Amino acid sequence: MKELSTKLLVIGGGPGGYVAAIRAGQLGIPTVLVEGERLGGTCLTIGCIPSKALIHAAEVFEQARHNAAGSALGVRAGEPTLDLAQTVRWKDGIVQRLTGGVGGLLRKAGVQVLQGWATIEDGKTVSVRMAGEGGEVRRVRCEHLLLATGSEPVALPSMPFGGAIWSSTDALSPDVLPRRLVVVGAGYIGLELGIAYRKLGVEVTVVEAAQRVLPSYDEELTQPVLESLKKSGVVLHLGCSVQGWDAGQGVHVRNARADEFALPADRVLVAVGRRPRTSGFGLESLQLDMAGRHVAIDAHCRTSMRGVWAIGDVTGEPMLAHRAMAQGECVAEQIAGHARRFEPMAIPAVCFTDPEVVVVGKTPAEARAAGLECIDAAFPFAANGRAMTLEATGGFVRVVARRDNHLIVGWQAVGRNVSELAAAFGQSIEMGARLEDVGHTIHAHPTLGEAVQEAALRALGQALHI
Numbered sequence: 001m002k003e004l005s006t007k008l009l010v011i012g013g014g015p016g017g018y019v020a021a022i023r024a025g026q027l028g029i030p031t032v033l034v035e036g037e038r039l040g041g042t043c044l045t046i047g048c049i050p051s052k053a054l055i056h057a058a059e060v061f062e063q064a065r066h067n068a069a070g071s072a073l074g075v076r077a078g079e080p081t082l083d084l085a086q087t088v089r090w091k092d093g094i095v096q097r098l099t100g101g102v103g104g105l106l107r108k109a110g111v112q113v114l115q116g117w118a119t120i121e122d123g124k125t126v127s128v129r130m131a132g133e134g135g136e137v138r139r140v141r142c143e144h145l146l147l148a149t150g151s152e153p154v155a156l157p158s159m160p161f162g163g164a165i166w167s168s169t170d171a172l173s174p175d176v177l178p179r180r181l182v183v184v185g186a187g188y189i190g191l192e193l194g195i196a197y198r199k200l201g202v203e204v205t206v207v208e209a210a211q212r213v214l215p216s217y218d219e220e221l222t223q224p225v226l227e228s229l230k231k232s233g234v235v236l237h238l239g240c241s242v243q244g245w246d247a248g249q250g251v252h253v254r255n256a257r258a259d260e261f262a263l264p265a266d267r268v269l270v271a272v273g274r275r276p277r278t279s280g281f282g283l284e285s286l287q288l289d290m291a292g293r294h295v296a297i298d299a300h301c302r303t304s305m306r307g308v309w310a311i312g313d314v315t316g317e318p319m320l321a322h323r324a325m326a327q328g329e330c331v332a333e334q335i336a337g338h339a340r341r342f343e344p345m346a347i348p349a350v351c352f353t354d355p356e357v358v359v360v361g362k363t364p365a366e367a368r369a370a371g372l373e374c375i376d377a378a379f380p381f382a383a384n385g386r387a388m389t390l391e392a393t394g395g396f397v398r399v400v401a402r403r404d405n406h407l408i409v410g411w412q413a414v415g416r417n418v419s420e421l422a423a424a425f426g427q428s429i430e431m432g433a434r435l436e437d438v439g440h441t442i443h444a445h446p447t448l449g450e451a452v453q454e455a456a457l458r459a460l461g462q463a464l465h466i
């Protein structure tokens, strides 16, 4: 068996693992990265990027249909058709470009990539079954082991994935469009994909156990999403649980009154959550401290075993690519001897629904629960000129700040393209901005960002355009 030694060994080439490896390489740390599938991980290959590509294609298609029906803007076009195979090829092309780019960046940073599946022997030794003919096994010894193995979709016991039962991965590469799609789970993954399919002309029904869509977000924020779902013709069954499925009747559902009914479906997308990937590669042998299903880490991303680090989805919520990347960078810098901790003021969360939702920092309720006396104020896009020109007047921007010193502790927004406001929100919180800092910054006109300035001014009692 071939053996090699390195200072840092990273298991997993998703956003957490590849960023850690690139940063480590930049810092001159000899680094080996092992990836069993494709560089880029869930995010680049079956998550963030392909889902946003599909959402965009669906939006363009819907806009074309809207124009064909006669738009208020005077744009006229014929009834569009969809070449689904081409849409999927276009999406795959973006994924291909990005995963290839990650490979290039790793090479540039001097990282050795092993394409194969890693099995942990002990905290300093990992064997890798290399991809390709022969399945050669290599042993890698390391000073530092970084776990970045990500997560996998949770299946319902009564409806295992396969055939008509789709995971999000299947929904991103359809060979045909189903006529009727039932989505189980109204979290962000289920709704993003459900809305995209609706825009592509599919009859979409969403079943959710909670009484609300996007149940982990505050209700005021999700209300415009709920209204838009209803307007678009998505059928909602809230407060309902799924009992099973058969090809004849479809999905069997039970409501809060214990009535049972069936929802006919050609495909069922199960999007009920993701679980950290912690088994099947010898992790159990390390007997690390766990926090429920995920690997427990401290503020340095250290596990309970010296020299073993963990980042990203394998360390639990929030399971987001940008958190994994930031943790990866933080670990690499610590291994290089820098004094770092992973203690962000806020981690943005975005739902690429229609309209989009963005949350950074504390909501008014979270601020109250944390014992802070806060003021909050919202500015509606209905009073924003740019929103009118974009036909996007639904939604608002809301700011939350401490009453005593006006320090901003949270931002929330719902509306078209508000994901792009996440940068301004995150920067103001990380930099300790006060309402006056944002309210007195000159924002370009006409932009959606003016609603950010106006929300801050409104919290100060000085709003100008409302």
Ligand SMILES: Cc1cc2nc3c(=O)[nH]c(=O)nc-3n(C[C@H](O)[C@H](O)[C@H](O)COP(=O)(O)OP(=O)(O)OC[C@H]3O[C@@H](n4cnc5c(N)ncnc54)[C@H](O)[C@@H]3O)c2cc1C
Binding pocket: 011, 012, 013, 014, 015, 016, 017, 034, 035, 036, 037, 038, 040, 041, 042, 043, 044, 046, 047, 048, 049, 051, 116, 117, 118, 119, 148, 149, 150, 151, 168, 189, 277, 281, 311, 312, 313, 314, 319, 320, 321, 322, 324, 352
């Ligand atoms: C449909 C969908 C949409 C999403 N949209 C967003 C979004 O818009 N924004 C956002 O921030 N997040 C989004 N996410 C979540 C995001 O993809 C994850 O948070 C992110 O990919 C986590 O990164 P990671 O590095 O922890 O793990 P992953 O990206 O899961 O990467 C882990 C990698 O480790 C590899 N691996 C595991 N075990 C081994 C082993 N034993 N040997 C070798 N390799 C191994 C896997 O093959 C995988 O490539 C989405 C997820 C899904 C499913």
